[in-house]
Amino acid sequence: MIYCEAMQSNQKQAAEPDVYPDMDEVPFDLPPAPTGAAAPAAPRVGSISARAMGLRSSQPYLDGLNPEQRAAVEALDGPVLVLAGAGTGKTRVLTTRLAHIVAQGRASGHQILAVTFTNKAAREMKHRIGALVGGSVEAMPWLGTFHSIGVKILRRHAELVGLKSGFTILDTDDQIRLMKQVIEAEGLDKDRWPARQLASLIDGWKNRGLTPAKVPAGEAFGFAAGKGVKLYTAYQTRLKELNACDFGDLLLENLRLFQENPDVLADYHRRFRYILVDEYQDTNVAQYLWLRLLAQGCPNVCCVGDDDQSIYGWRGAEVDNILRFDEDFKGATVIRLERNYRSTGHILATASGLIAHNKGRLGKTLFTDGQDGEKVLVSGVWDDEEEARSIADDIERAQKGGHRLNEIAILVRASFQMRAFEDRFITLGMPYRVIGGPRFYERQEIKDAIAYLEVTANPANDLKFERIINVPKRGIGDTSVKRVHELGRARGVPMYQAAQMMVETEELTGKARKALTDLLRSFGRWRGQIDTMKHTELAELILDESGYTASWQADKSPQAQSRLENLKELVRFMHEFDTLQGFLEHVSLVMDTAQGDDGERVSIMTLHAAKGLEYDTVFLPGWEEGLFPSQRTMDESGQEGLEEERRLAYVGVTRAKKLAKISFTQNRRIRGLFQSAMPSRFVDELPEAHVEVAEVKSPFGGAYKNFGGGNFGNPYGQSRFDTKPASAFASTYDTPGWQRAQRHQASGAPAARAPITIDATPAASSSEPSSYDVGDRVFHQKFGAGRVTGVDGNKLTIDFERAGRKRVVDSFVARR
DNA sequence: GTTCGCTCACTTTTT
DNA sequence: GTGAGCGAAC
Numbered sequence: 001m002i003y004c005e006a007m008q009s010n011q012k013q014a015a016e017p018d019v020y021p022d023m024d025e026v027p028f029d030l031p032p033a034p035t036g037a038a039a040p041a042a043p044r045v046g047s048i049s050a051r052a053m054g055l056r057s058s059q060p061y062l063d064g065l066n067p068e069q070r071a072a073v074e075a076l077d078g079p080v081l082v083l084a085g086a087g088t089g090k091t092r093v094l095t096t097r098l099a100h101i102v103a104q105g106r107a108s109g110h111q112i113l114a115v116t117f118t119n120k121a122a123r124e125m126k127h128r129i130g131a132l133v134g135g136s137v138e139a140m141p142w143l144g145t146f147h148s149i150g151v152k153i154l155r156r157h158a159e160l161v162g163l164k165s166g167f168t169i170l171d172t173d174d175q176i177r178l179m180k181q182v183i184e185a186e187g188l189d190k191d192r193w194p195a196r197q198l199a200s201l202i203d204g205w206k207n208r209g210l211t212p213a214k215v216p217a218g219e220a221f222g223f224a225a226g227k228g229v230k231l232y233t234a235y236q237t238r239l240k241e242l243n244a245c246d247f248g249d250l251l252l253e254n255l256r257l258f259q260e261n262p263d264v265l266a267d268y269h270r271r272f273r274y275i276l277v278d279e280y281q282d283t284n285v286a287q288y289l290w291l292r293l294l295a296q297g298c299p300n301v302c303c304v305g306d307d308d309q310s311i312y313g314w315r316g317a318e319v320d321n322i323l324r325f326d327e328d329f330k331g332a333t334v335i336r337l338e339r340n341y342r343s344t345g346h347i348l349a350t351a352s353g354l355i356a357h358n359k360g361r362l363g364k365t366l367f368t369d370g371q372d373g374e375k376v377l378v379s380g381v382w383d384d385e386e387e388a389r390s391i392a393d394d395i396e397r398a399q400k401g402g403h404r405l406n407e408i409a410i411l412v413r414a415s416f417q418m419r420a421f422e423d424r425f426i427t428l429g430m431p432y433r434v435i436g437g438p439r440f441y442e443r444q445e446i447k448d449a450i451a452y453l454e455v456t457a458n459p460a461n462d463l464k465f466e467r468i469i470n471v472p473k474r475g476i477g478d479t480s481v482k483r484v485h486e487l488g489r490a491r492g493v494p495m496y497q498a499a500q501m502m503v504e505t506e507e508l509t510g511k512a513r514k515a516l517t518d519l520l521r522s523f524g525r526w527r528g529q530i531d532t533m534k535h536t537e538l539a540e541l542i543l544d545e546s547g548y549t550a551s552w553q554a555d556k557s558p559q560a561q562s563r564l565e566n567l568k569e570l571v572r573f574m575h576e577f578d579t580l581q582g583f584l585e586h587v588s589l590v591m592d593t594a595q596g597d598d599g600e601r602v603s604i605m606t607l608h609a610a611k612g613l614e615y616d617t618v619f620l621p622g623w624e625e626g627l628f629p630s631q632r633t634m635d636e637s638g639q640e641g642l643e644e645e646r647r648l649a650y651v652g653v654t655r656a657k658k659l660a661k662i663s664f665t666q667n668r669r670i671r672g673l674f675q676s677a678m679p680s681r682f683v684d685e686l687p688e689a690h691v692e693v694a695e696v697k698s699p700f701g702g703a704y705k706n707f708g709g710g711n712f713g714n715p716y717g718q719s720r721f722d723t724k725p726a727s728a729f730a731s732t733y734d735t736p737g738w739q740r741a742q743r744h745q746a747s748g749a750p751a752a753r754a755p756i757t758i759d760a761t762p763a764a765s766s767s768e769p770s771s772y773d774v775g776d777r778v779f780h781q782k783f784g785a786g787r788v789t790g791v792d793g794n795k796l797t798i799d800f801e802r803a804g805r806k807r808v809v810d811s812f813v814a815r816r
Numbered sequence: 817g818t819t820c821g822c823t824c825a826c827t828t829t830t831t
Numbered sequence: 832g833t834g835a836g837c838g839a840a841c
């Protein structure tokens with residue numbers, strides 16, 4: 001490839017002194033390399049000769065790496081692909097490599113471009129580098145997400161792509177609102193052509209690096225009878241008018257910037273001597289193109305990833321990027337990290353056996369020196385309720401055996417599966433947390449609050465102004481909003497300004513006019529206090545005076561209380577910033593807050609959210625055909641989709657350190673209706689030698705196998721797991737789990753060895769008399785207000801005003 | 817302009 | 832079964 005030649009010719013340049021030093025960016029806080037990295041004549045630290053001379057002890061950060069990890073850290077010249085299997089110490093390699101580059105004097109922190117996908121990953125990397133080099137990480141200004149680095153570059157050169165440096169970044173809500181306007185302006189029926197659909201279409205194009213002009217003709221007809229591209233163009237025009245960007249633009253405009261301004265690109269070529277990319281399997285086409293442009297000036301590209309963990313194809317990730325790496329980057333060194341430090345032998349073998357069914361992969365074989373551990377358990381249950389009951393029982397027993405709840409996770413394919421577990425845990429009083437779910441900044445109340453702050457600081461932000469002009473309800477309805485909108489567009493001024501003009505006239509009727517006047521006056525007052533008042537106090541003032549806080553206080557829904565809590569949390573979080581502006585800049589890009597860990601809880605999350613995490617014990621429920629693998633994925637993406645689902649299964653299994661339990665139901669309630677389910681094809685793809693089939697332990701257990709005689713009515717008749725003689729009287733005591741538990745007890749094995757000790761003791765409910773009585777008024781976090789109608793030990797029967805009758809452990813409610 | 821009630825849809829999700 | 836979003840009625 002052409003740019004590879006360019007890379008070669010630039011290679012020499014990278015070793016020369018930096019002709020464009022960034023005087024404002026201090027170098028890493030590392031002790032100088034002992035041999036003097038500036039003197040090329042001396043053996044380089046870490047080089048073969050240096051190591052032979054016994055100089056390796058000067059690099060303590062290399063100690064403890066295995067040979068492959070070390071190779072990945074030390075392969076500094078030319079393109080490198082590190083295929084890092086699950087649990088093989090990927091982050092350690094990445095951070096050590098960064099430290100190594102700096103320690104070697106190959107480049108200083110600000111000459112390294114290091115990109116991650118999420119803010120969490122970026123934060124983690126900064127943190128770990130800091131720990132490694134014992135200094136500040138301020139010196140790595142180009143470590144961040146694709147988007148944050150994209151913004152940084154774009155702000156410097158905004159004018160070159162038709163923006164002003166202070167451009168705003170639209171969130172999804174703003175995006176949809178704007179698209180709605182574009183659709184309506186085009187005279188289209190907004191019901192027939194929903195803005196959401198257009199948004200995902202345009203997002204898809206942007207992910208693939210396609211500007212309106214480049215969208216293939218065939219695809220343009222998919223939306224609104226061929227108007228898709230026209231709407232895309234109109235949307236882009238509106239964005240420019242608003243001096244705004246959506247997330248996709250951050251990269252797309254970078255591409256345009258680099259392609260149309262070779263001098264700008266060349267500047268970055270001179271700047272970056274090393275490029276590092278984390279989670280390369282998740283890159284989309286736009287990100288790939290962006291990297292390729294930057295890599296033209298820098299042969300030292302190191303991409304780290306795992307093709308087997310590519311699970312984001314549906315949002316534009318191209319597994320092909322990683323599969324094709326050595327074609328794209330000729331002469332690339334490929335290093336495989338296959339030594340797994342996380343899971344036991346059986347778990348690893350199960351995961352490997354499963355993923356081996358995929359065709360499109362580079363191929364890796366994970367191994368461990370650790371123990372075989374427990375086999376992966378597989379069980380079938382009657383329905384989702386029983387599945388939840390059985391898993392909850394297992395967890396209760398584990399908890400009694402001293403297993404930490406923080407080391408237990410339930411990983412589901414789809415979020416609707418979570419409900420059964422939540423219900424069960426609430427009933428049992430089992431503490432749990434849901435990971436993922438709506439993020440802090442995606443919550444309605446947080447977005448509203450931020451919209452207020454944004455309009456205060458920047459009245460020209462139309463989309464935010466529109467969001468809160470009638471929130472809380474103040475009598476400014478759609479008609480009035482529309483008029484403001486039209487006037488603004490007609491005069492070419494922001495809505496805020498249009499609103500100011502409008503209240504001077506008679507155009508609006510009494511109520512609306514007064515409300516709008518008051519609102520504008522309030523904003524004016526708040527704006528006047530930006531410089532004089534502490535930004536956190538101002539935020540509180542705004543939320544109070546706008547009536548926003550009061551509107552939630554008046555709301556009787558069970559969530560209102562937690563929304564108020566969230567608002568307080570937002571203000572608390574603002575303390576971390578010096579100014580309102582600084583805070584707003586941060587939130588437009590970083591959509592998460594590090595949330596504190598509060599005690600021992602079972603984690604429930606989707607398989608997608610589980611990537612990168614690990615737990616001693618992992619439950620994998622819902623392995624049913626249609627649910628997992630998802631029917632929809634298979635319909636939409638065929639074989640590719642199936643393989644992605646299988647990778648998802650692989651990710652799930654490899655999260656477990658000591659024990660993994662897979663289950664599937666025979667009947668699943670979907671949309672309120674029970675449907676009989678087939679076990680997932682993945683179940684039968686598991687390598688038999690490493691799994692153990694548990695009999696169903698429940699009132700239905702064992703019995704259903706004899707329904708109708710033979711295999712009739714037994715959906716698992718074809719399964720090779722169905723080898724044990726089915727007994728109509730099979731009891732818990734026959735299960736392998738029980739027998740194993742007996743063995744463990746007999747051998748006196750410590751509880752830690754068997755994360756979950758299965759015994760036959762039913763989960764005892766406390767017989768402590770409850771302090772609640774029938775008739776008490778109580779409040780529950782999830783169900784809201786209710787009245788106690790029955791007391792049984794510590795379990796209460798409560799009629800909730802909204803949620804109906806539930807049985808709940810008393811510690812989960814509060815007296816009113 | 818607000819509220820109620822009906823209909824629809826319903827995988828995964830970061831920035 | 833449930834929540835969101837929209838249209839019609841108040």
